C-alpha cells in the first residue's frame with residue numbers, strides 16, 4: 001500500500017507531491033515500482049497536526065484520485081476520516097476508504113456501504129492534535145483488538161460486506177514506543193479477528209527512538225519493522241519507499257508463508 005500524501009505538511013514527505021500533476025506522476029511511478037494499492041491522503045494526521053477543512057482536503061485529493069483511478073489498474077484508496085470526502089472519492093474512482101479513526105462517524109460507514117467500497121479500519125486513541133500527550137492502556141493489545149472488532153461489527157451491521165474490511169492497529173496513533181512494539185509483537189492477536197491486517201510503520205518516529213535515524217533515513221528501520229509485522233501476521237504494508245519495500249516484502253512473504 002503506497003503512501004501518496006498530497007499535503008504541504010506530512011511528517012516525512014510534506015510538500016513533495018502537493019502539485020496534483022506531480023502527485024499523479026508519483027502514483028504512476030509507485031505502480032511501476034510494484035505497489036498493489038495507492039493510498040491518497042490530503043490531511044496530515046501526524047502528532048500535533050491541525051485538521052483541514054473538507055473543501056481544502058477535496059481540493060488537494062480530488063483531481064489526483066480521479067486522474068490515477070483512470071490511469072492505473074491497481075485500486076486507489078483515500079486516506080480520510082470525513083464521510084463527504086469518502087463519498088466524493090468513491091464517486092471519482094476510489095475503491096477503498098482508509099479511515100484512521102476506525103469509522104467513528106456513522107455517516108462514514110454509510111458512505112462506504114452505499115458506494116460499495118472496501119474499508120481499512122484503523123485504531124487511534126484520541127485525535128492527532130493531542131494523541132501523543134500521555135497515551136495509557138491497561139492492555140494495549142486487548143484494547144486495540146476489542147475496538148477493531150466492535151467497529152468491524154458495526155460496519156457489517158450497516159451493510160459493509162465482511163470481505164470488504166481490513167483492520168490496522170495504528171502504530172504511532174496514541175501509543176508510546178512500548179505500545180507500538182507490543183502491538184507489532186502481538187499482531188497475531190489482531191490477525192485472529194479474521195480480517196486482513198494493514199500495518200503502517202514506514203518512517204515513523206518510534207523507529208527514530210530505536211536508533212533508525214531521521215525520517216528521510218529510516219528506510220532500513222522501516223523494512224525491519226515491516227518484516228517483523230509480516231512475520232507476526234500483517235498482510236498489507238503501508239510504505240513510502242515502494243520499490244525497496246516491495247523487494248523486501250517479497251522475501252519476507254516467502255519466508256513466512258512459503259514461496
Ligand code: HH2
Nearest residue numbers: 005010011043044045046122168171200
Ligand atoms: N499512518 C499515517 C496515515 N495513515 N493509515 C493507516 N491505515 N495506517 C497507518 O499507520 C497510517 C495511516 C501517517 O503516516 P503518513 O501518511 O506518512 O503521515 P501524515 O499523516 O503526516 O501525512
